[in-house]
Amino acid sequence: MTSETYKRFLESQAEKNPVKLDRKTLSWEEQDVRLPPGSSSNLLESVYLGREPEETVVVDRKSAKLLQERLTGLEIEVNRLHRRIRGMKILIWVLLGITVLLGLFIFFRLQGAPFAIS
């Protein structure tokens, strides 16, 4: 049997440290939380881990540089993929042309047309 004082202790702690409880998630607002100088808020977590960012985001030089490098990397990747897509498009058109020609050849051959290649 649980002690009444223990229950009251838990209730009192719950009142002092409230949480928002949805069906699947639990959240709370941090009060009087001051970031140490030179540190970032949870922007990187939101970028890399998909977490919800805070209302106001603070970014330090190191994190900004990290994000800059990440963006540059992504731009290079995008350009590379663009070039590949262009090449693939040309390849698709060529293959499509060959398929059409091959289809026409088979069609006329079946119709008995003097369509000889010799």
Add this chain to the structure above:
Amino acid sequence: MPSPRVKMKDLEKEIKSRFIGNEEAIRMALLNQLHRRSATLIRAPRGIGKSTLMLLVLKGLCGDDMVVISGASEVKRGEVVGRLHIPSLEREGVERVLWASFTKARGKGLDEVNRLNPYTTANVHHMMQFGEVWAYGQKTPVGDYTLLANENPGDPSTFIHSPPFYDRFDVSVPLNSLTLGEKFRLQELLDRYEDSLVESMPQVLSFEELEEARKEVLEIKLNPDLVGYVNLIVRDFQVCVRDREESEVKPPTLCEGCHFIRDVCSMIKEPPSERATVILSHLAKAAVWLNGGCTLDDLLRMALWVFSHRIKLVRVRSLLGDLQELLNRERAKLEDRNARRQWTVLNELSKDFNPSLYRLAREAAVEDVVFAEELMKLEEGWIGGGQLKREETLSAQMDWRLTSAWRTHSK
């Protein structure tokens, strides 16, 4: 007429005007007087003022109604407890016991308690435990009293008393040597009182007023947060997933490969007894009565005096310094629990099982033994209610078993 509370504050001022330095020790020694049958142990090297402080407190509270027994002299049981009345035995054939004045006096002092022989110590131990004394098959109650003892832990000519005997002392108050400035003040003080610091000490409050104060303190109800913190502090210093109290192997060997090797528990060889909880509660009530409140910082400061003679650490460089470091870690842990909303989560889970909350609680539990204990108790209920399978529980996955104490089974 001033109230007992005002008189207690006057007593503190009076003692501080006669005893230089060690203000925290004086405050703690007086705070410990505010519950029935209080027992205070003063520890210091020789010549620091252990006996002086003991006598000042006893005189201030009991006046002449005090008896001091010196362990350094050859004290026999008859002088501490009682002796047989020979004429009654010879003339009437009846065994009558003449109870010693030590048992009757309200103020009891034990000077150099470490030198007290084991037989006398056993009698004092019995008195502190049951509030009565035994001799020649007869017993007599000793009623309410205040007991102060002192010892020099570095004294070579000493008996090694058992830990349960020391456990009967509510607090252990260490004294430090005086700084240069304090030495000057002491010399001035000795000149002013013409070397009769103790003899001239007045009785500031009567023992009846002290009893009234003790009654008022007893009636104080601590708020649930304070009660919770008292219990948490003691439990954090007691808990061990490998059942240290029962195990024949003690830390640090016992801790090899343990999940909590970096925790406070791994630094403690012998944990404090449950009496530490009782004493901390008494002191918290006394602080509320005397000062109007008691904070978490006050509790942690009191814990230093309550634990220092009840605990054995794995490695000791300076007992108080090492213990203070552990208490600082304890404070950080208490704050961390609040930041993680652990008790809020446990409160919600104690009302109803919620899988998301349970996952969060489990994450916290693998880093917090005391929290894990409470969660595992709830798990038992959920298994019974079909809300959780045994193989999904924290106890199953961490291989922890909770019975009367922690038990681990190696796979």
